[in-house]
Amino acid sequence: MDVVAEALERIGRADPVLCAFTEVWGGEALRRAAEVDARVAGGSPEEGERLPLAGVPIAVKGHSGLRAAGPLLAAGCVAVGATSVPGPGTPWQTWGLGAHGRTVNPWRADRTPGGSSAGSAVAVAAGLVPLATGSDGAGSVRIPAAWCGVVGLKVTAGRLPSPDRTGLAAPGVLTRTAADAAVWWRVVSEQPAADEAPVSFPVTAVWSPDLGFAAPDPEPLALARAAVHRLVDAGVVRLVRPSAPLLLLDPAPAWLSLRTPGADLADAHRIRAENDRRLDLLFSAAGLLLTPTAPTAPHGHDGPGDVYSTALTWAFNVSGHPALSLSAGFGTDGCPAGLQLVAPRAREALLLTVVREAERRGATV
Template sequence: MHFEERVENALSDMARLDVDLHFVAEPWPDQARALARRVAAQPAVERGPLAGTPFMIKDGTGLETPIVQRLVAAGAVPIGTTTRPDPRVDSQTWGWNGRDHTRNPWSLEHSSGGSSAGSAVAVAAGVVPFATGGDSAGSLRIPAAFCGVVGFKGTVGRIPRTGGRGLAQLTCAGVIGATVDDVVAAVQVAAGSHPLDPTALPAWQPTVPANERPPRFAFSAELGFASPDPALATLVRDRLQTLADEGSLDLVDRPVALSDPSEAWHTLHALDRGREVDHADLQAALAYRRELERTLSELFADVDALITPTTPQTAFRYRNYQEHVACDLCWAFNLSGHPAITVPVGRLDGLPVGAQIVAAPHRDDLAVRVARPIAVPLPRPPHSAEGFS
């Protein structure tokens, strides 16, 4: 398909589906068409690896940010920005376009997650193959899991950010994509240190070693403190057991018992927001982080990956935000900085279920490698475009 036609189709799908899904913060039709024409006019040898690929940007992430700069330099075409929660509210598990809640393409009565809500919907609905987002407590992984797509939070610093690392180093820039390959293609382009974030990690080129043994993994449904839906936990466990029985993965009986990260996370998040933090609370949060890092270091000396359900439940109804803590199984890995990726593994009562794969720091390649066989392609949701060609 010609670059301009592909972008035009994405713009059309975006406009048509936004009427029901409310995932667009600001459409950029004129800019997208102009950029698509510019890419099409380039000699083939000068086009980047993402030439003509439409994508969307989480609202609040401008064209000047490193991730967007690099995606555009690689030939990708932003067609608009996606919704996030109203920043004035405490609950960040939803999207809002200024008029209505962002809906889940699997069911208009259910939440699309947050905070990268619109990005997950844009991908799940087939408008774009990937979209940008951010993750402080699961904000890439939760909406991706709720919407049945892939969300990737690399090791802290994997993708440079305009302001560099925060004081608490909780937030990571990242990507939500239709497949693991879509996510990897975008992250490879975006990774590497940048003048706006010179402490970011080096460029990332994941490799697949030849003749490697099946990766060893531990499974935990609750991480020692969460209370996931038993049916959801069973669905994830059954998928992993099937792969273990086939010899694709090696399931290790390794207990995982973390303590609840909520108090430490809230303290460090307040620090990142510039709020006053009690000294004793800060010391306790940093002590929690050190203990968490030690516990996970011991775990990853025995296994290649830790796998959990991504969320304790499937998407809840879109107005019930304060009644659910969707980040229970995610936010410990923002505190520790470990890479984590969610992939769909099936559906429960018609709604997607995600599995989260966590690897040791700087082993983003291993998290991706373990995720590939686990992912289960889902059919298009009821509210979606025809897909890509």
């Protein structure tokens, strides 16, 4: 109960500035924490095993986030509040709107935290909670993870329940460490650690600065490339050259068509099939694909104009591959950037194992 009370106290101090939460459930969270404490104190060893996350305070994305948090609550987590998402009428740029106003980047208040899992990323980056849930339809977990300097995982399409009728959006999580994300994954997937395939290091990887169609700005590209070099120097990954450069088709037309009711999907299916073929070829020769997470640094609250922050992420919503953003360091503006790691479908555990090993070997920032 004390841990939850401390989290609520931190939120009470910081949220009027950060605006990460739309609702804070203080009384209910304390009641829930007391119930969990009572169960742990009076239970058998088996009871403790059923509550592996007993008393851990978490935040959930948006007003409907509790519906997706069932496995976490069953594991003993205590939901302390709902986090901000873009407000009504917000265009495609990535703002969040909390109870106290516009959600700000915890590193620079004049910059966006990314979105749409804006408040979840801010709550974790600012140390308000150790874990927050998200959902990712075009980069909505990975972009705010990159711009707030935390770990953000999007799972394989279809592996966990999602209300998105298009199949583009998948659940995800934001944490400060890969170990915390791995605990989340084991709980929500019901996959014990013992069942995970062993990983031999270094893991083979292909580096792509632009996926063949994007045009990332020099600084986030340089930061991501430096992060790759740290992984290589630490023996976590080994870069390999594919038989041909990875040149994906720009997924923008496919993604937009798939999100538009009544649209002609013939071109979308063509793009998806061709990119799937090219990604299958890449993953037949390498374990991971590495790219920058976002093509730009965090922009101001008026938006970046016509630059899509999703340029490097939404290809993997169309293809369905699991992907993770890892902090890649800080730009000259004082804000974080991200390195995106993409794995074959259903290999979330590989992503998490690689990043855990990078953290253990001191190869992360």
